[in-house]
Amino acid sequence: MEIKAEDIKVSFQAKQVLRGISLNASKKEFVGIIGPNGSGKSTLLKCIYRTLKPDCGAVYLDGLELERMSVKSSAKKMAVVAQHNYYNFDFSVREVVLMGRSPHKKMLERDTAEDFRIVEEALRTVQMEAFADRSFSTLSGGEQQRVILARALAQQTQALILDEPTNHLDITHQLRLLELVKGLNVTVLSAIHDLNLAAAFCDRIYVMQDGRIVSCGTPKEVLTPELIREIYQVDAEIVRDSKGNMHILYT
Numbered sequence: 001m002e003i004k005a006e007d008i009k010v011s012f013q014a015k016q017v018l019r020g021i022s023l024n025a026s027k028k029e030f031v032g033i034i035g036p037n038g039s040g041k042s043t044l045l046k047c048i049y050r051t052l053k054p055d056c057g058a059v060y061l062d063g064l065e066l067e068r069m070s071v072k073s074s075a076k077k078m079a080v081v082a083q084h085n086y087y088n089f090d091f092s093v094r095e096v097v098l099m100g101r102s103p104h105k106k107m108l109e110r111d112t113a114e115d116f117r118i119v120e121e122a123l124r125t126v127q128m129e130a131f132a133d134r135s136f137s138t139l140s141g142g143e144q145q146r147v148i149l150a151r152a153l154a155q156q157t158q159a160l161i162l163d164e165p166t167n168h169l170d171i172t173h174q175l176r177l178l179e180l181v182k183g184l185n186v187t188v189l190s191a192i193h194d195l196n197l198a199a200a201f202c203d204r205i206y207v208m209q210d211g212r213i214v215s216c217g218t219p220k221e222v223l224t225p226e227l228i229r230e231i232y233q234v235d236a237e238i239v240r241d242s243k244g245n246m247h248i249l250y251t
Contacts, residue, residue: 002026002061002062003078003189005021005047007021007057008020008022010054018040018047021040021211028186030190031187031202032201032202032206042191045191076104080152081165082148083167090137093139097150098119098154100153122151122153126146127146141168158186160184162189166194190202199246234250
């Protein structure tokens with residue numbers, strides 16, 4: 001599925017946060033969004049996954065304008081792993097993941113054996129099956145993030161929106177999560193904090209600064225010492241390991 005944003009603008013009071021953002025993620029492409037804190041990454045993603053309405057501009061899923069789609073229809077196409085996940089009630093892990101099945105169900109329709117099979121498979125995929133009966137609120141931040149990914153997997157969509165998905169995860173689970181997402185063979189649009197993870201997993205990268213896109217291209221094209229110095233005000237060196245993979249060393 002293709003995700004496209006055109007001329008997205010957002011202002012909060014007198015401050016313009018997004019200044020006409022346009023981007024696209026082609027079918028089965030892993031697209032990263034990088035930039036310093038406050039550059040507008042999360043605000044842009046919130047416009048794409050419908051928790052924030054832009055002042056102007058439009059988002060399209062496979063050429064269909066998001067604003068003209070029902071929330072349920074878009075939820076069948078696009079799942080979200082957000083940074084912060086709070087629930088007012090004490091749900092179990094299994095109940096949280098079952099929420100991913102709701103776009104596929106009619107009002108008041110009960111969960112089926114197939115729903116539970118999909119949920120158990122999603123929990124196994126993120127290695128959280130042993131926690132199924134635990135209260136979600138008792139989990140660590142990293143464990144909660146893996147459960148939210150399982151919920152997105154249970155939604156069975158052709159696109160994933162990830163807002164800094166490796167927050168709270170140790171290095172092992174950072175790599176496992178992104179390897180898992182990369183192997184799903186779906187369209188991925190993700191804000192990523194760690195430039196080395198962006199280099200390792202993204203097909204293309206958009207760079208944001210002050211609510212604008214300032215660069216776009218492959219990791220090799222975008223992640224240069226010059227751009228890193230301009231955007232992050234740090235010096236860096238790009239090196240290659242024995243397998244030819246690029247790594248960023250901050251000097």
